[in-house]
Amino acid sequence: MAHDIQITFDCADPAALADFWALALGYRLQDPPAGFDSWDQALDALGVPPERRNDRSAVVDPDGAGPRLFFQRVPEGKLAKNRVHLDVRAAPGLTGDARMAALEAAAERLVAHGATRVERHEPAPPLAGGHVVMTDPEGNEFCLD
Numbered sequence: 001m002a003h004d005i006q007i008t009f010d011c012a013d014p015a016a017l018a019d020f021w022a023l024a025l026g027y028r029l030q031d032p033p034a035g036f037d038s039w040d041q042a043l044d045a046l047g048v049p050p051e052r053r054n055d056r057s058a059v060v061d062p063d064g065a066g067p068r069l070f071f072q073r074v075p076e077g078k079l080a081k082n083r084v085h086l087d088v089r090a091a092p093g094l095t096g097d098a099r100m101a102a103l104e105a106a107a108e109r110l111v112a113h114g115a116t117r118v119e120r121h122e123p124a125p126p127l128a129g130g131h132v133v134m135t136d137p138e139g140n141e142f143c144l145d
Contacts (some may be wrong), residue, residue, distance in 0.1 A: 006068045007079050007086070009080075011138050014071035016114075018057035021069050023113055024088060025058040030068070078139045087131075087145040095129060101131045103144045110134060110144075 011017045022028055027041075036042035043053055057071045091102035100123065107117050114137035123130035132144040 001070065002007040004067070006070050008070045008072060009138075010074040010076075011071050011140075012073065012077065013054065013138070014073055017055045017071045017136065018059050018069070018136055020110075020114055021071075022059040022135075024061070024110055024115075024142075025059075025066070025069075027066070027069065028062050030058040030060050082141045085140070086142045088142060090144045091129075096123060099123070100130050103130070106144050107132050107134060113137075 009017060009021075012113075016119050018029060032039045032042040036045065040053075055073045059069045059071075061067075088106070090106035091099040094102050100120075107115075111117055116135045116139075118133040118135060118141070120132050121128070121130055129145075133141065134144060
């Protein structure tokens with residue numbers, strides 16, 4: 001039996017990182033619980049004080065196909081390279097120059113929203129199509145692939 005998965009990010013600013021990844025993946029902020037029109041309304045009802053309202057956030061695939069991304073505030077900063085990272089499939093079906101142009105366009109768009117470009121890996125056919133290594137606004141590595 002297959003299981004659904006959730007990808008969890010430890011971070012300093014869950015709301016900001018959720019916004020970034022929603023933009024990067026075409027996701028959206030998870031809806032508030034049933035019966036509430038907004039997260040503020042739900043958090044008020046749950047008694048969550050204002051200073052704790054950015055302790056966690058989540059984004060979801062609007063089509064329901066991809067995993068939920070969960071962001072939780074932690075006191076420590078990122079200290080080392082990720083052992084697991086996301087590959088954002090920004091050029092599906094493209095090869096060669098068209099693929100790299102699509103990856104460059106995606107990189108520019110994400111840099112404008114706080115990402116950092118790390119390095120470009122050129123295509124090396126037949127197995128490597130080329131990719132761009134990036135970091136999100138909190139330094140988590142990911143690839144545009």
